[in-house]
Amino acid sequence: MAELTLVVNGRSQAVDVAPDTPLLWVLRDALGYTGTKYGCGMSQCGACTVHVEGVAARSCVTPVGTVDGKKITTIEGLSADRSHPLQQAWIAEQVPQCGYCQSGMLMSASALLAKKPRPTDADIDDALGGHICRCGTYQRIRRAVHRAAEGGGK
């Protein structure tokens, strides 16, 4: 066990866990950020995606010891009030069905837009190709990313 400090959604929090514990389980079980989902445990589905220092990362394969002191953003921290253009676009395009994969999708999509405000379809494929949605909402996801990029969240 080790004392670590995680800065989650701007809040500094101390945790006492084995440093090889995946960040995912620390977020979910120790800190209560359940918006970040477990899907595969081996970086195959993207449901666990968060930002570490603004970069999309798979929390299921990120040992918590490697993010000590770093800034982590989860879906709960994407905006305070669902006002992020992607969240608005997700609602406008009626993207989610079961919704389980969408936290991860939104985190990867927001990292993409931060880097490339006007992504092409190929950019979207690159950013979200590692994610799985079993409800098959991909077509609406693509539309929603473009909508957000065009400032049409509403």
Next chain:
Amino acid sequence: MTTRRAFLKTGAAGGAALVVGFRFSIDALAQEAQEKKKPSPFDAWIHIDKSGTVTLITAKSEMGQGALTAMPMILAEELEVDWNGVRVEQAPTDPSIYDHGTGGSGSVAGSWLPLRQAGAAAREMLVRAAATAWNVEPATCRAEKGFIVHGPRRRRLAYGELVEAASKLPIPDFNKVPLKNPDDFHIVGQSIARTDIPSKVDGSARFGIDVRVPGLLYAVVARCPTFGGKAARFDATKAKAIAGVRHVLEIPAVGAGAHTAGGIAVVADSTWAAMQGRQALQIDWDHGPHASESSQTLRQASETIAAQPGKVVRNEGDAAATLVGAEQKVDAVYELPFQAHATMEPMNCTVDIRADRAEAWSPTQAPDWTRSAIAQVTGLPPPSINVHTTLMGGGFGRRYQADFVVEAAQVGKAVGAPVQLLWTREDDMRHDFYRPFAYHRLSGAVDAKGNAVAWHHRIVSTSIRSFWDPPDRVKPEASEIGGAVDLAYAVPNLRVEYAPVPSGVPVAWWRSVEASLNAFVVEGFIDELAAAAKADPLAFRQRLLAEPRMIKQPPDSESALDTRRFKGVLDLAAAKAGWGSPLPAGRGRGIACAFSFDSYVAEVAEVSVDKAGLPHVHRVVCAVDCGRAVNPDGVRAQVESAVVYGLSAALKGAITIAGGRAEQSNFHDFEVMRIQEMPVVEVHLVASTERPTGIGEPGLPPAAPAVANAIFAATGKRLRRLPILRV
């Protein structure tokens, strides 16, 4: 039909309120419940309180299919309130109430009429209460946006002001209460934003896996990888040495009704510690009676069975004799693998089991079954068990089962603390109840004029009913022949047979059940006959559907296929897809149609095959006749979803068996469609005034055959075995 007392007994109402209880009667399970003489005849209620708040209380669960949006729309339409003025509450799982499950594409289809009748009944009571207050004829009053309005001066009373008086009136006869003229619908038929979506973009939606209660422990179970195997002995010393591990215990397999594998449970302070503990277990497995089964042995056994006549499920004319003297005969064997549901949220259940009561939080399609499973394991009387149905990260039929609930109850009872039992992705993939393996043998004939004159179809599969039903009551073909026995195309000499192949692999209902298996075969083979007749695949189908017929097969089926509607969606899909118009070089178009859950869906796929032999689906045009579309955008979303699910099974993953176990374990070896492979999917709805029918599943069956037929059009290669990884 009094309702108020029955409702108050559930304890969910407080203060004066107008309450109308009713039942979703178009449901075989509800009928079964009635036969068991449940004390309350209701499974849903409308509740209007003094503030005018309308609540629909229903046991239906939301898994992203939009039922909890479409249902209040129907109610609001008849009740004349704003649709978002209706709150939806999950029914309490009081055992005196029957909670029927959510499945079979039946939530909206089954509740359409009961919801309309109940809404109209409540509206009539409010009208009568207002008429009495004003001392006027009820016929001179009308309901409008939450008010009863009367006369040219439009005096009005809000529903909330009327509930006390209305609640004392007798509830009108549901069969006589006047329903709205559908021409006046202003909510039904509009695309309305789903109510569950906002919580799904900010992480606040609570799925089963997100349940957190004070003192919660986390559990995972080591199960024998071989189906039907069990632990012979185990050593937990190293597991117990892992920090955070609290308990290690053996749980027995539970057979009939649940089909759990049993195994060694590790309970810890966190999910990760439980997983680490499980990894440290040393277990010697007794691999059981199915350890030598493989996809290869299953194929061989099926081939042998298919060489012999099976049980005849439909027989018209003389297919065998016609085939002997046929001008042109076509023989084919089709094969489909086991498929995992692979819901994004793996199976899980949270329980808090005390000496005298229990609480459970379950992402389930069948809350009633959840409760009875817990009662069976714990010995607690059902009234002391409270089940909370959570949101589900995908259902697709997998969450109709209660195996994960049984395991949670076993562990929760043993440790005497709240426990969340979680399946890892590997557990989920290796211990699913899969879509059956199927092996089909067909012979068909066309005559000199290009007519299909004979069709002999022999189906062999690992029967769902043989796995689940008691041996003395099993009807193996019952969940295997739909979409084949009710062949839409007119063929004068037609014979369909069924035989099960024994297997130790657990099987159950997978999105659209046998429709997805049989549509691939039937729509592929009809394409083969069209090719033999040198006919256009669409024209060939249209010709065989020229004479309108109603097909009710098997004869005791509750459904009847209307060939006019079947042809209607074929025509529409073809028109929207530009059937017959030129395509870019290397591309082919394929068409397929299927009838399932009383709905009709035709799809045209545009596919190319690259130099490496990889198929690429560019576009899928769907035409859908599901009766009246309550929430058209919701219908389109469901069809888009079903197409992708169907394409995954057609082109990507499969469960194969070796050494009596599933060879796949996670998304790296059970691949599914991803965004970069996503075709453009267009959904066109047939404008219809028929009653709404199923929509969660019917978009799936035509996807695979449309793609295979398109590959044939593009390359001349006929593919009869799924998945099509390479052409």
